[in-house]
Amino acid sequence: MSITVSRENCNGCGLCVELCPLDCLRLDEENHPYLKYDECWYCGTCETECPLGAIKITLPFLVR
Amino acid sequence: MLERKNIRADFLIIGGGSAGCMAAIRAGELNPEAEIVIFEKGHIRRSGTIAMGMDALNVVAVPGGDTPEDYIASLIKSCHKILDVRPSYVMAKRSFAILQRLESWGVNFPKGENGDYERLQVHPHGRFCVAMEAPDLKVILARKVKETGARVYNRVMATSLLTVGNRVVGATGLNLRTGEFLVCTARAVLLANGGASRFGLPNTGYLYGTYDYPGNAGDGYAMAFRAGAQLTGFECCMQTTIIKDANIPLLYITLTRGGKVINALGEEIDMGGTVSVDKMLREYWEGRGPLFIRLDHLPEDEIRKIESILFTTERPMQKRFFEERGLNFRQHPVEIYPTEIYLCGGHGMTGLVVDETAATTLEGLFAAGDVACVPRQHLTGAFVFGEIAAESAQEFLAAGMPGGLSSEIEEQANQEYNRLVSLINNPGGIIGVKEFEYKVRRIINDYLTSPKNELKLKNAILWMQKFREDLPKVIKVRDYHELARAVEIGFIIDCAELCGMASLARKESRWGVRHFRSDYPETDDANWLKHVILQRGNYPEINTSYKPVDHKV
Numbered sequence: 362m363s364i365t366v367s368r369e370n371c372n373g374c375g376l377c378v379e380l381c382p383l384d385c386l387r388l389d390e391e392n393h394p395y396l397k398y399d400e401c402w403y404c405g406t407c408e409t410e411c412p413l414g415a416i417k418i419t420l421p422f423l424v425r
Numbered sequence: 426m427l428e429r430k431n432i433r434a435d436f437l438i439i440g441g442g443s444a445g446c447m448a449a450i451r452a453g454e455l456n457p458e459a460e461i462v463i464f465e466k467g468h469i470r471r472s473g474t475i476a477m478g479m480d481a482l483n484v485v486a487v488p489g490g491d492t493p494e495d496y497i498a499s500l501i502k503s504c505h506k507i508l509d510v511r512p513s514y515v516m517a518k519r520s521f522a523i524l525q526r527l528e529s530w531g532v533n534f535p536k537g538e539n540g541d542y543e544r545l546q547v548h549p550h551g552r553f554c555v556a557m558e559a560p561d562l563k564v565i566l567a568r569k570v571k572e573t574g575a576r577v578y579n580r581v582m583a584t585s586l587l588t589v590g591n592r593v594v595g596a597t598g599l600n601l602r603t604g605e606f607l608v609c610t611a612r613a614v615l616l617a618n619g620g621a622s623r624f625g626l627p628n629t630g631y632l633y634g635t636y637d638y639p640g641n642a643g644d645g646y647a648m649a650f651r652a653g654a655q656l657t658g659f660e661c662c663m664q665t666t667i668i669k670d671a672n673i674p675l676l677y678i679t680l681t682r683g684g685k686v687i688n689a690l691g692e693e694i695d696m697g698g699t700v701s702v703d704k705m706l707r708e709y710w711e712g713r714g715p716l717f718i719r720l721d722h723l724p725e726d727e728i729r730k731i732e733s734i735l736f737t738t739e740r741p742m743q744k745r746f747f748e749e750r751g752l753n754f755r756q757h758p759v760e761i762y763p764t765e766i767y768l769c770g771g772h773g774m775t776g777l778v779v780d781e782t783a784a785t786t787l788e789g790l791f792a793a794g795d796v797a798c799v800p801r802q803h804l805t806g807a808f809v810f811g812e813i814a815a816e817s818a819q820e821f822l823a824a825g826m827p828g829g830l831s832s833e834i835e836e837q838a839n840q841e842y843n844r845l846v847s848l849i850n851n852p853g854g855i856i857g858v859k860e861f862e863y864k865v866r867r868i869i870n871d872y873l874t875s876p877k878n879e880l881k882l883k884n885a886i887l888w889m890q891k892f893r894e895d896l897p898k899v900i901k902v903r904d905y906h907e908l909a910r911a912v913e914i915g916f917i918i919d920c921a922e923l924c925g926m927a928s929l930a931r932k933e934s935r936w937g938v939r940h941f942r943s944d945y946p947e948t949d950d951a952n953w954l955k956h957v958i959l960q961r962g963n964y965p966e967i968n969t970s971y972k973p974v975d976h977k978v
Contacts, residue, residue, distance in 0.1 A: 382467040382476045383633070383640055384580065384601060384906055398906060399859075400633045402640075403742040406471040418742060423631040424670050425749050 363419045364407065366393050370415035377407035377416055427604045427846055429838075434462035435822045436815070437611035438575075439583040439596060439645070440618030441465030442473025443804055444794030446566035447811030448615050453573025455815060459822055461575035462609055464598045466582040466618070466640055466909075470567045474619065474638040474771075474795070475804065478560035478738045480678060482527075482534075483803035484553050485520045487542055491551035493517035494978075499550040500801060501976060504774060505936050506954055507661075508800045509975040515781040516802055516809045517553075523808045524555060530565050533558040545681035547700045554677065560738045581607060583618065583644065584912050585841045586652040586790070587834050593652060593790035594826060594834065597841045601909035606845065608838040612826060613789050613818035617811065618645040620775060620795035621920045623913070625662075625765030625874060626866040627672055632859065636665065636672050636764040642913035643768060643920035645796035649777050650919055650961055655786040657956045657972075658774035658798050659920075659927035660940045662766035662873060666705040666716060669762035673740040675718065676700055676761075682731055683723050687758060688713040703937040709763055710938050717758030728754050765866075766874050766939075768920060771807065773939070774800035778958065783814035786960075789821050847897065849908050854901030858910040861900055865892055865914060869921050873928065875941035882929045889922040893965060923967065927957045930969045 364386070373392030382404060387397040394407070394416060403424075407416045419425075436452050438445045441463045449461050465472055486493045496517040497510050524542075528534055534557050535543050544552035559565075570577065580602050587595040587610065595610040621643030627634045650656055667674045677700060680686070686694040688708050694716070696704055708716055720728055732754065736744035746752075752759055770776030776798030783791045793810035794802075802810070872885035896915060902908045933949040934941045955971045962968045 380468045380471050382472050382638070384467065400639070402633050402635075402638065403740075403745075404471075404476050405741045406476055409477070409741070410471070418745070420671075420742065420746060420749065421629075421631050421634065423629040424634050424672070425746065 364394065364396050365417045365419060366395070367415045368393060370413045372413060377411055380406050380410050382406055427606045427842065427849070429606045429608065429842065432462065432607060432609045433460065434609055434611040435459040436461045436613050436615070436818050437596060437609050438463045438615045438617060440473070440616070440794070441469040441570070441577060442617060442619060442794065443475055443566070443807035444811040445615065445617035446570050447808045448617060448793060448815045449570045449573055449575045451812040451815035452818065453575065455819055456822060461573060462611070463570070463575055463577045464581045464583050464596070464609070465577060465579050466601070468579045469570065469577050471563055472640070473563070474641070475563055475739070476638070477741060478562045479804055480557060480734050480738045481545070482524055482555045482557050482805055483547065484517060484805040485524050485555040486517045486553065487521055487544060487555065490544055491553060495551045496553055497978060499548040499553070502549040504800045505948070506950070507935065507956065507974055508774065510978055511975070512779060512781045512799045513802065514978040515813070516799060516806050519809045519812070520805050523805060530569065532562060532565065545677065546698060547677050547681060549699060554681070558738070578607065582909055582912070583648060584845065585837070586614065586648050587837050588652050588787070589833050591653070592788040597838055599845060599905070599909060599912065601906050604905040604908070606842055608834070610826070610834060612824065613791065613821035615814045615818065616645040616649060616777065616790065616792045616796050617794045618796055620767065620769035620771065621646060621917065622767050622769070623917060624767045624866065624869055624920060626863070626870050627765045628762060629670055629672070632862060632866070634672050635767065636667060636674065637767055637769060641795070643916045644913065645792070646768070646776070646923065647916035647919035649785065649790070649792070650923060650959070651964055652787060653961055654790065655778040656776065656923060656959045657778050658770070658776060658800070659768065659923045659959060660931045660957055661774050661936050662875065662924065662939050663769050663773040664706060664763050664766050664939060665702050665772070666709070666761045666763055668743070668746070669715070669760040671743065671746040672764060673743045673746065675735055675743070676702070678734050679718050679720060679731055683720070683727060685719045685722070687717045687719055689715055705761070706763055706938045715760050715762060717760055719758045720754040721756065765870070768924065769795050770798045770800070771795040771803050772801065774798055782817040783810045784817055791818060845908060845912070848900060848911050849902050851897070851900060851902065853898050856899045857901050858907050858914065861896065862910070862914050862917070865917055865921070873921060873924050875938045876943040877928050877940065878942060878944045879929065882925045885925040886922055889918050889925065890965070892918045919965070922965070923959050926967045926969060927959060930957045
């Protein structure tokens with residue numbers, strides 16, 4: 362289970378962290394989001410809301 | 426750590442999803458001066474079951490079409506007669522006004538060439554399901570809530586209700602990022618925090634791969650039970666059939682637009698022109714699964730239309746799942762599978778006992794949406810009863826708070842605060858929250874999923890009592906986020922014990938495989954047209970009573 366973040370596109374605004382319904386995301390030391398908690402429902406909020414299209418959800422291995 | 430903050434509200438809304446948002450909006454209209462506070466576990470812009478929108482309003486009596494009376498006749502069938510119809514009737518009567526309200530906010534309800542709404546049949550009789558295109562429904566609701574001036578506390582989950590005797594006077598909340606502990610006193614409280622989606626374990630074994638929104642862990646059920654409210658419908662363990670592994674729904678969207686269901690023998694399942702989950706679950710039960718949905722006989726434009734709904738609204742990641750599996754409706758049947766069991770007052774009938782005013786059995790406490798037992802109310806019920814709760818709460822807003830409040834509240838708040846602190850500072854903590862939750866939910870699968878029998882149900886209850894005792898001793902919590910998860914596991918345990926008790930009490934079988942007792946395999950209308958009502962004794966003791974069903978509107 363993971364998310365892929367484009368380091369070129371992501372400006373570290375943290376909107377995805379702010380909105381993730383299950384509170385899975387946090388920003389790393391370079392201000393890029395990572396999946397801190399393995400609790401993603403693959404709802405799509407982070408991808409839809411990211412204004413720069415910088416984040417992509419990978420479906421959990423158990424599911425895909 | 427765990428800083429305390431006291432706040433006051435006229436109207437405290439627990440849960441900023443569909444029901445909670447609508448309640449805040451209505452309360453703001455009725456009394457713009459009222460101080461409205463919302464506790465929201467996620468962020469109100471995208472939270473709850475419809476974070477990514479919804480494709481239909483499942484119960485609408487459109488004027489000129491099927492009537493509220495028709496709806497009740499149909500509902501009695503789909504609930505296998507176990508319901509009090511009055512709240513559902515009130516909901517159906519107000520359903521079209523809700524549609525119009527959403528439309529006035531910019532929600533699109535597609536219309537045919539003749540200008541009529543697209544009405545689909547998903548109930549035993551009548552076309553009450555109205556197609557809606559609303560991927561941003563939650564964003565719209567959040568914007569409307571903001572206009573009311575309500576104070577929204579994002580990332581705050583309620584952990585307990587505060588009571589003075591039979592009166593609810595507030596709630597405690599935990600900020601799952603900062604660890605702040607909120608004590609909110611309120612003149613009226615609305616529980617609108619969903620059902621128990623994290624209940625049974627999905628077939629994938631992935632804790633968060635549930636059918637329904639996994640942020641809902643039965644919080645409202647457990648809090649209300651602990652506070653002394655009456656609950657019902659806990660023996661009706663919901664299950665549906667949806668895309669295997671992804672656990673993403675597609676039935677209504679595909680089957681109302683020409684899709685077919687085929688079993689493992691290649692036979693088409695005849696559902697009589699509607700969508701019958703009972704029939705599909707029966708196919709699995711009798712060994713004719715897996716089932717598949719086929720659309721390859723449909724014209725290209727119809728398939729595209731179906732895909733455009735499935736891939737944009739509610740669970741848009743379905744598209745990625747299809748791509749990764751190499752699935753395409755044009756060539757492949759798509760395998761569907763029974764979900765884990767879950768408890769829900771919106772799809773099913775588990776919830777707080779409420780009347781048509783959204784009042785619970787505790788004074789000053791209202792309930793709306795999936796946490797309330799208004800059987801099969803779906804999104805329409807969340808909206809209508811959100812409005813009704815706000816209307817009913819007005820009389821409490823005008824009245825004063827009960828006397829002698831502060832010392833009792835202080836004591837309850839202290840107790841809850843100490844409970845949370847001891848969970849996070851647990852010297853004996855050796856089991857992580859994931860492992861603990863996994864075991865609880867595995868036992869739910871083992872002993873609460875049909876076929877049920879007395880021995881299994883008693884085992885479930887014993888396990889839950891042991892889990893309740895063990896959790897504070899062994900749980901290892903590393904931060905506030907995990908503390909919130911530990912609190913949720915406590916909610917799941919309570920819900921599972923309630924489910925075990927209710928399932929044990931109903932000595933018959935009903936609702937197909939949702940409550941099948943191998944020791945009482947027949948449906949017994951002569952003795953069991955009644956509700957199983959649960960209420961706490963000396964916590965965690967559960968008292969059981971019965972109430973006849975009421976089919977009079």
